Amino acid sequence: MTKGELAMPLTLTPNFSEAGKRYFRAFSPGDDFYEMLIDAHRDLDDGESAMLNAQLILLLANHIGDLAVLREALAKAREGA
Amino acid sequence: MLQTYTYPKYPYVQPAEQKERVARRYPVVIVGAGPVGMAAAIDCRLHGIPVVLLDEDDTVSIGSRGVCYAKRALEILDRLGVGERVVAKGVSWNVGRTFFHEEEVFNFNLLPEPDHKRPGMINLQQYYLEQYLVERCVELGVDLRWKNRVVSVQRMSDQVRLTIETPDGTYGIEADWLIAADGAKSPIRKLMGLEVEGKIFHDRFLIADVVMKADFPAERWFWFDPPFHPNQSVLLHRQADNVWRIDFQLGWNTDPEEEKKPEKVIPRIKAMLGDEREFELEWVSVYTFQCRRMQEFRHGRVLFVGDAAHQVSPFGARGANSGIQDTDNLVWKLKLVLDGKAPEKLLDTYSSERVAAADENILNSTRSTDFITPKSNTSRLFRNAVLTLAEHHAFARALVNSGRLSVPAFLTESPLNTADEDEFAGRMVPGAPMDDAPVGLPDGGKGWLLDQIGGQGFQLLYFTDVAERLGDRLERLRELTVDAVPVEPLIVSEKAGSVAGARVLHDLMHLVAKRYDAREGSVYLLRPDQHVVARWRKFDAHKVRAAVARAICNQ
Incomplete structure (x- = not known):
């Protein structure tokens, strides 16, 4: 992590893991998450998927709680929209 | 079309037992002289096992086909005695570039792991690998029989009887053990009425081998949704002899015969390379793929290896690489059983260990496929969001999945391991594939x-x-x-x-x-x-x- 990144509250480096699970390959936990995410949307139509996404964001935002983190994440997401 | 490679034609010789009309018995008969069958045959010879290798054809793979050979396969090929030739002829690439729409979103440098003999992978046309393996088989005295096609399989408790068709008619052969390395469409599997279960993907890919006339960087380029091929993916990478492999995702609703025509293919490549770049087409094919496997890889005295046992999408090069690992797992066990030093149930662990490895390969190649070719609007939206974030953020770059390169399985659940009783750090756990140094x-x-x-x-x-x-x-x-x-x-x-x-x-x-x-x-x-x-x-x-x-x- 560089000095600049230390000052920022939002984690932007790979950060997926699961307690008690051992990963032998660096790509595995991220791929596990991505599969869970896509699977959660299976058989939903576009409207239902959008609703799932909205609820998911609210659930995760409340879990994170820290408004400084959320503000930064919102700004970063807005940049690429 | 241009030819950078001259296909050898191996001589058919009428088998002695066909002339003499007596069925002979062999400890091991292998069906299919592809990379996997030949790796098995060579390993048998290195263990001192006499081996007959049957193939219905008389040459090597037509077209470049499997072009990526990963570190683990190279280490096994080293032991089999062809690693040096494969690495010398193959080409290495280090820089990979990922494009989304018009833009390069990131690139990476896949430096070889320091202080390991072999790099992560090399690219080489499959026909070269097969040619080197044929020559090694001959050198080691494998009884290699071209134009020998198996037409029936009869399973007994202590042997397998085969009927084989040659240009001179049919003959019988008896095997203590039969290794079926006869590919995805495995005639042996079909003759035995066995199923292979899993997922068929409704997508087609066009692969073209192109000879470049001028210098072109030795890099791997992967495009998601490029302007020259909208809504699909394209992969470009280099092989030996200045031949480049280009993969175009076509989608399901395309006519494979039509897409293979040079007048259709050449404009696609021109749109990609730009009009000024000179090239010649060498080989074109259209493929579909499955991610599936047999329930068990051992059926009595018949052992299935490679594509005959399991098939994956090509992303990650987990096909031929995993097949070569199958034989590496199998042959030492077979030797112990043939010598009466281990019970036959040791061969059940060939199945259980390689089923676990196949599941890992299927999982990873399915995930790559789902990322590269999203199946719903939402899946496409997330894929595009990852690619957009990847330009700036490391976490998103790690999620970009254009193939997870074949690596050996950690056999941590194998019954053959003895669990740790002492404390050790690091990843060389019981079941781990060994690290080099x-x-x-x-x-x-x-x-x-x-x-x-x-x-x-x-x-x-x-x-x-x-x-x-x-x-x-x-x-x-x-x-x-x-x-x-x-x-x-x-x-x-x-x-x-x-x-x-x-x-x-x-x-x-x-x-x-x-x-x-x-x-x-x-x-x-x-x-x-x-x-x-x-x-x-x-x-x-x-x-x-x-x-x-x-x-x-x-x-």
């Missing part, structure tokens, strides 16, 4: 750890600072070499040295000890296929013998 050899030369391991039998690494101070421990280590299933001690010494009756490897850069978290007196028991069986902080011959017995189902 540079070592000083007994003759004073410099070599590699993995070149000293495997093939013929079990080995025990004994870590010490000074080999000459082993004292009476050396005697107890040497006693293991005269067991029914012998174990060769290999002394890994921090300082160069030599002792009578055991090879000493000098841990030149202290990397063996580091990678295996070894201290004075630590020992590692190793399988002939370079997987860790067990490890202890202190050598105990009883424990080693018990672990060997467990590793061959002899408990």
Whole structure:
């Protein structure tokens, strides 16, 4: 992590893991998450998927709680929209 | 079309038993002289097993087909005696570029792992690999029979009987064990009425081999949704002889015969390379794929390997690479069973271990496929969001999945392992595929750890600072070499040295000890296929013998 990144509250480096699970390959936990995410949307139509996404964001935002983190994440997401 | 390669035509010779009209019996018969069948045949010969290898054709793979050979397959090919040729002819690439729409979103430098003999992968047309394997088979006395097609399989309790068709008619052959390496459409599997279950993807890909007339960077370029091929993916990478492989995703609603026509293919490539770039088309094919496997890879005396047993999407190069690993797992077990030193149920662990590896390959290649070719609007939206974030953020770059390169499975659930009773750090757990490291050899030369391991039998690494101070421990280590299933001690010494009756490897850069978290007196028991069986902080011959017995189902 560089000095600049230390000052920022939002984690932007790979950060997926699961307690008690051992990963032998660096790509595995991220791929596990991505599969869970896509699977959660299976058989939903576009409207239902959008609703799932909205609820998911609210659930995760409340879990994170820290408004400084959320503000930064919102700004970063807005940049690429 | 241009030809950079001249296909050999191997001679058909009428089998002696067909002329003499007597069925002969062989310990091992292999069907299918592709990379996997030939790897099995060579390994059998290296174990001293007479082997007949049948193939319905008389040449090598037509078209480049499998072009990526990963580190683990190269290590196995080293042991089989063709690794050097494959690596010398193959090309390495380090820089990979990922494009989304018009933009390059990121690039990476896939530097070889430092202080490992072989790089992560090389690119080489499959026909070269097959040609080198054929030559090695001939050198080792494999009874290689071209234009021999199996037309019936009869399973008995103690043998398999085959009827084989040649240009001279049919003849019979008897095998103690049959290895089916006859590819995704496996006629043996069909003749036996066995199923292969899984997922068929409704997508088509066009692959074109192109000879570039001018210099072009030796890099891997992967496009998601490029302007020259909207809504689809394109992959470009280099092979030997200045031949480039281009993969175009076509989608399901395309006519494969139409898409293969040069007048259709050439404009696609021109749109991609730009009009000024000169090239010639060498080979074109359209493929679909499945991710599926057989329930079991052992059916009595028939053992299925490679694509016959399991199939994956091409992303990650997990096809031929995993097939070669199948044979590496199988042949040492088969040798012990043929010699009466292990029970037949050891071969069930060939199935269970390689089923676990196949599931890992299917999982990873399915995930890559789902990322590259999203199946819903939402899946496409997330894929595009990842690619957009990837330009700026490392976490998103890690999620970009254009193929997870074939790596060997950690056989952590194998019943052949003996669980740790001592504390070790690092990843060389029981079941792990061994990490390589540079070592000083007994003759004073410099070599590699993995070149000293495997093939013929079990080995025990004994870590010490000074080999000459082993004292009476050396005697107890040497006693293991005269067991029914012998174990060769290999002394890994921090300082160069030599002792009578055991090879000493000098841990030149202290990397063996580091990678295996070894201290004075630590020992590692190793399988002939370079997987860790067990490890202890202190050598105990009883424990080693018990672990060997467990590793061959002899408990």
